[in-house]
Amino acid sequence: MFIETETTPNPATLKFLPGQAVMQGGTRDFASPEEAETSPLAQALFDTGEVTGVFFGRDFVAVTAAPGVEWSALKPQVVAILLDHFVSQAPLFTGGGAAGIAVPADDDDGDLADNPADADIISQIKELLETRVRPAVANDGGDIRYRGFRDGVVYLAMQGACSGCPSSTATLKQGIEGLLRHYVPEVTEVRAA
CATH class of the missing domain: 3.30.300.130 (Fe-S cluster assembly (FSCA))
Structure with a gap:
């Protein structure tokens, strides 16, 4: 398995493409280690101590490095974690699975009540x-x-x-x-x- 990386407009974030689906539908954003408790993959990325955000897209994982962290040191750790996860075919989420936890792409639970x-x-x-x-x-x-x-x-x-x-x-x-x-x-x- 080969995981490609792409830069993003946000210099603190890299996009990792495992060459297969990450989420079957919707997306999921983890802004803290506490939020990541529902996903072994997100939790493993936060456990490096150098990650401040993880985002699951349809076919990618975006990872945000903590301030002051150099991607040259963090990138190999992230790739290793992703390889372990995808090669072992481990579940993305614990418990109810992705369907019950993921935010669907057409989510309309907005902050405002629409007229x-x-x-x-x-x-x-x-x-x-x-x-x-x-x-x-x-x-x-x-x-x-x-x-x-x-x-x-x-x-x-x-x-x-x-x-x-x-x-x-x-x-x-x-x-x-x-x-x-x-x-x-x-x-x-x-x-x-």
Whole structure:
């Protein structure tokens, strides 16, 4: 087995591609060792003591190094952990399995209660996020979550390599906001949630 790596726009995060599916559906973001307790793989990565974030995508694992940690030292450790996991075909999650724990790609449990009168607008926003934005963000080792729409403002959360990326604000404001405003005139602004 060979695990490829790719850089991401976030210099603290590398994207690891094992050449097989990681998640059958959805994504999962681990921002702390406590959150990683449900996944032996995520827990093993945090156990290095040099990892501050793990993100499972469809066919990749994005790993964020702690401040001051050099990838030249951490990368071989991460590759070894990933190889052990995928070669042994160990489960990604303990207990109920991935289906009961993973956040589905179409998750709409937003922070805001959407107004039913905005259902058509919200549907357009979600369709654009799913078809235009999510694939591009996944290429950078992350994901984006819809969190709500109110008074012309779309609330989104960045995950994985995109969370904490120096260019995430520009991505939200210039890229995603421009796209949504172009196709959905009711959108006036995009904010991080």
